[in-house]
Amino acid sequence: MTENPNGTGHVHDEGGLAGLRLVPKTDAPYKMKDFKSDQEVRWCPGCGDYAILAAFQSFLPQLGVPRENIVMVSGIGCSSRFPYYLSTYGVHSIHGRAPAIATGLATSRPDLSVWVITGDGDGLSIGGNHLIHALRRNVNINILLFNNRIYGLTKGQYSPTSEAGKITKSSPVGSLDHPFNPLSLALGAEAGFVARTVDSDRKHLTSVLRAAADHPGASFVEIYQNCPIFNDDAFEPLKDASSRDLRLLRMEHGEPLRLGPDRGVVAGDFGGLEVVDVARVGEERLIRHDAHREDPGYAFALSRLDRPAFEHVPIGVLRDVRRPTYDDLLNEQIEDARSERGDGDLAALLAGGDTWTVD
């Protein structure tokens, strides 16, 4: 018989990323190129996925874990081709099911760093059920949802994040669907880590990825991603140098919530938040961002600030609150059973219950 492959081996010392506590660490001096696979990247020219891939490849050495202990799991869609372009282990699965597959992998292999790559169609439409349940269970996986607000691979139908009234191939007189707010959805699904970033801002993207990896349990990261073919410039107001600083609410834990030089966020009615002129209310009334706030109501209020569309868009880590992870709890139950009553004995199991002997 072969050795059980699921040994956990050498684990991180104190001070490593907390989400990688049970993953072996390495001193190998990885470079970005070590995470590029030999496959030709086949996204459309100008696709936001290129920038995310490059940022991700240059980020992976920061994990400090062996390449063979990293697994990318994706569903179906343009973004789901991601695993092919990384030199780690990877599964390009079926539409919407990546969180389920990653759940089985992560719970049975706590020594792996598991990343789910999904999109607004894959993760929020066909796979919406798996997404919310992975989040509430708090399986130790990192879910990156590339949101381009359109179906790309099937060539241009509206997605669950497309704005109502959108004219697409399947909605020639305007979509009737009210869109999801992915951050609100994740928070409603009891996610402990919820963040948003933008494909074109590598520095910000990298910092959010690092925070996600540091979070033990399920991390949900929405990445605004441009589709130049079917929904070009969907996020242009957030990228244009002249307007972005007035629209992006860059959240930093412990820092006041400010939009550009003049505006900031204060408490509003009914537990909501409000964007106001700082000069009018005074600097001291600005809310200092607290990503560790237990009550998700605050993070939810942040997620709703994006009205009217793109007027003030929070990016960064909305919520980073820790609770026990599903995989830790499951493996604890197994360890407890073994330490209390010893390893299972097959012969004793089979002979359990009432037996009789025939001579």
Next chain:
Amino acid sequence: MAKQIEQLDRVIIRFAGDSGDGMQLTGDRFTQETASFGNDLSTLPNFPAEIRAPAGTLPGVSSFQLHFADHDIVTPGDAPDVLVAMNPAALKANLGDVPKGATIIVNTDEFTKRSLAKVGYVSDPLTDGTLDGFKVSAVGLTSMTVAALADSDISKKDAQRAKNMFALGLLSWMYNRPTEGTTSFLKSKFASKPDILDANLKAFRAGWNFGETTEDFAVSYEIKPARLPSGTYRNITGNLATAYGLIAGSKRSGLPLFLGSYPITPASDILHELSKHKRFGVRTFQAEDEIAGVGAALGASFGGSLGVTTTSGPGMVLKQETVGLAVMTELPLLIVDVQRAGPSTGMPTKTEQTDLLMAMYGRNGESPVPVVAPSSPADCFDATIEATRLAVKYRTPVVVLSDGYLANGSEPWRLPDVADLPVIEPDLATEPNGPDGAYLPYLRDEDTLARPWAVPGTAGLEHRIGGIEKHAQSGDISYTPGNHDLMVRTRQAKIDAIARDIPELEVSDPTGDAEVLVLGWGGTYGSITAGVRRVRRAGGRVAQAHLRHLNPFPANLGRVLARYERVVVPEINLGQLALLLRGRFLVDVIGYNKVRGLPFKAEELAGVLQEVIDRD
């Protein structure tokens, strides 16, 4: 006066009552007593899908049939020799199955005007002649239980609820069953409720004593232990045997067991059982839906676990896309489908064999998977280990087709010696297999055509797999026409070649000159065998064979079919195996098909076989 003891060689008893009357428990306890006495036995629980249908109604009737004997038996029996009817509904629902001359024990206390009216009896069947020709024992089971518990410190309602133990005590006396097992069972079940324990024990003893003293029951019966092969036995249901088979497969392969499952009748008991065995390193994951159950199992398989999902028909439908992904990624995966009556929700607690074609062909594209079907409750153990062996050796999903009858039915099981169970070698890849240290995840073993299985954490073998067609060796995405044709044919050839690695089909043909072969598969083994025995006892010549492997078929199947003039294929469907046999072997098999949610009766099959034998 010492009562007379009469010797019998076999008895079929059916306990029937309201869902709330504890008939399954009563039947189960009587079964355990019978098992520990050493009779051969076979059971058939039959219960409504509703948890508690309105009390006293026909839809609320639950029953448990037990056949036990001093010789080898293979079915729960066609018709009861004894019916215990706890209320008018139970009598009405079951009377049609009881032959004249049989014994009927009725609980007269429940035969009130109101209860009779509830099930449409306009007059009392106990007095209006309905039961003429039966040996009727009218017993006030409820009132005698209440009287026996008069001194107990429990409510009247709790006292009445113990009437099933009174009935069990009475039947235990009638058939001279050992009672220690039931006593210790009750002690452990009601350990935290001493009053209820006391009431149940008293009711049980009162039932026994009633049998011994009353003149209503002049005779008790003895059925000698069966002469079974030597060994240690226990009674086991199909679902329990399946759960144990999965644990054994995990132990013998060294692969940790991961079960991803969504509760569904009649498969849930496998999930319940496995969730208790964490000491074996078993991880059970109750998923958000059927799709996530199989998805998580496949994810665990990718990580080097033995990934398993358990389900029934409606769940099987939902899992098929993921099974297709397992076909494409060529990872071991077990799918246990405990078949039930369909289509759609169908009849969840009733048995059927209607998922064979779905297991074979219910996926998009050419996606062959091995299909293995256990033939009896105890055989679920061996069939599951065999499925594990195939899944691991050939890197393929394997479907195990159990059914509701096997799942809930039980029979004695001779415990195997663990050392004799097959060793399953996962043979995980640890080294590169290509030029220049490359790892080619689809470079196959020449003999088995299985691809190497490298699990994450193995340095140097990092690779990507998925549902898109892949290059025949590197596994890279490939849309090349010739490559796809090659891969489709190779995946098929891999499964077909398993025929070399499974036993040939054995035929039982004692006279050696039978012209008729009866060929079955899966859970009908017992009924067919009993039917064949009847035919042979009457001097008929019939050959019998039973398929465990439905895909691929045993290598000699075509030759076996060709040897016989006529081939009868009984199935609890409308002819699914028959279709496969006709398509594959161009043999005009004779189907015998019924879909009543119940197993075949031996007598019925004997009649069918005799009719085919008698054809010119």
